[in-house]
Amino acid sequence: MRRGPKDTAQMTAQVDALVQAAGQAANAGRWQDAERLWSQVRTLAPDHPQALYSLAIHAFQRGDFTGAMELLKAANAAAPDDPLILMTASVVQRERGDIDGEWQAIIDCLVIDPYFLPGMLSKAGFLERQGRTKAAANVYRDVLKVSPPEAHWPDALRTQLQHAREAVEAHTEAFDAHLQASLAGPRAALEIAATGRWAEAASILTGRTQPYWSNANQLSVPRLPPVPFFDRADFSWVADLEAATPAIRDELRAVQQTGQDGFSPYIAYNPGEPVNQWADLNHSDRWSSFPLWRGGVPVRENLDRCPRTARALEAVKMARISGLCPNAMFSVLAPHTWIPPHHGETNARLVVHLPLIVPPGCTYRVGYERRTWTEGEVLIFDDTLEHEARNDGDEPRVVLIFDVWNPLLSAAEQDMVQAMTTAARDFNTEA
Missing domain, CATH: 1.25.40.10 (Tetratricopeptide repeat domain)
Structure with missing residues (x-):
């Protein structure tokens, strides 16, 4: 029916x-x-x-x-x-x-x-x-x-x-234990400079970590290898800078003895701006800086207070990138403070740390590699790789930070970086 x-x-x-x-x-x-x-x-x-x-x-x-x-x-x-x-x-x-x-x-x-x-x-x-x-x-x-x-x-x-x-x-x-046992012989034959590469390769193979790539906030130069830390021996100015550590540290201490005049929070977003991972450090003195150069402009009153540091920086060919570099500062990380993972502005430049005051318990990671600062021994790294810093000690950690050119760029490419960033700045500047 x-x-x-x-x-x-x-x-x-x-x-x-x-x-x-x-x-x-x-x-x-x-x-x-x-x-x-x-x-x-x-x-x-x-x-x-x-x-x-x-x-x-x-x-x-x-x-x-x-x-x-x-x-x-x-x-x-x-x-x-x-x-x-x-x-x-x-x-x-x-x-x-x-x-x-x-x-x-x-x-x-x-x-x-x-x-x-x-x-x-x-x-x-x-x-x-x-x-x-x-x-x-x-x-x-x-x-x-x-x-x-x-x-x-x-x-x-x-x-x-x-x-x-x-x-x-x-x-x-x-898997990691198996790899470590199997690779002991071949690892012993590696040059010291290559051991970090193959330690990271093993970590990626096991799935413990993922590859770290350059991730620039502004200008990304393609086809540059993502090298976390560069060899100090490849930079002619390193020895003279490291020899000046005691004098630079004395100037830092003299500045600190005058109080916090000239120091300000490194993270300082305006109200209404998204702070992302920086919420805990926004406008906080737990990570502060004393700028010597900022966005390519010298901070004269601060440089005048630190003449020996200023001369040491003049002897280094700092990167000059329109509206961005050079930067130079004393960076102070308070005890028990963590700078969360982040990325830098461009892989056309490298960042240099000259550690001045390093209490026990301070560590630094760029990509896969972890380092501890040693007073008077520079670290040179590509900060467009994810990086973070910790001070788990009981005293402030202070480093002198500044920018240099990535040595893998030719002089003509450095000029191209300058021309490109200038053109971008001009285009994005409102009348």
Whole structure:
């Protein structure tokens, strides 16, 4: 008997009412009522995927695995694009002891949606139970890549996601130990300057860290290699500058003895500007500076107070980039202060640190490499690589900071940098 539009609408309304009632019964823990209502839905609509799926869950809870699988197959036929149905089928197959059926259900689920987190976790868990811990760790690694940040992990998956992270960490530790043992011989044959490169290569290979690339806030010169720290021996002015450390430190101390006159917070965003990672240090004296050059302009009153430092800087070919360089300053980092990871303005220049006062507990990271400052020994680095600094000591840390040209640029390229930044500044300057 053919149904008319009115009959169809009435049946649809009846089914919808039963679906709502079944859901309410299940939420209230009235499982028998819920199953009865779902059965009524199935009587009216035999191919109703939600009814078939829910009845399969009831059968599974009763231990009727065969009946649950039949219902799940019918639900899958009715809703072939729903990965949850196949995900549930894999659980039933596992309880039945059908390993091949479990695996096939997981694969079929991921064919529908390769990024379905429960399916990915089930795949990793299956591999882990079969003793294939390395393959499982690789799947868990993919899980963590596509999962939301931990604060937004679904409660139903939180335990599994935590296990995924632990499995990846254990795999990384084991892989790293294997690499260290295997590479001991070849490492011994390396030149000292190359050891950092291959230590980082091993870290990237294990997944412990990602490659660090230059990320300039302003001008990025392409095809320059992302070198974290440059060799001091490649800069002719280093020896003379380091020899001047005691005199420069004396001038610093003389300036400090006059109070904080001339020192100001290094981070100073205006109200309404996004501060990002700088919220804790914005307008804070925990990271302060005494500028000698700022954005290519000499700060004369400060240079006059530090004549020996000014002469030392004059002997260095500082980078001159329109509106940006040179910069030079005494940088003071207060005890127990962290400068969070950030990037510099351009890889056309390098940044130089001459450490003047370094208490124990001060460290510096550029990209993968971590260093400790040594008083009187310069560090020269590309600050467009992610970098951060810590003073975990009990006294302030002070370094003299200034800019020099990246030595991998020719004189003609230095002129190109100047021309390009000048043109950009002119274009962006309002009349």
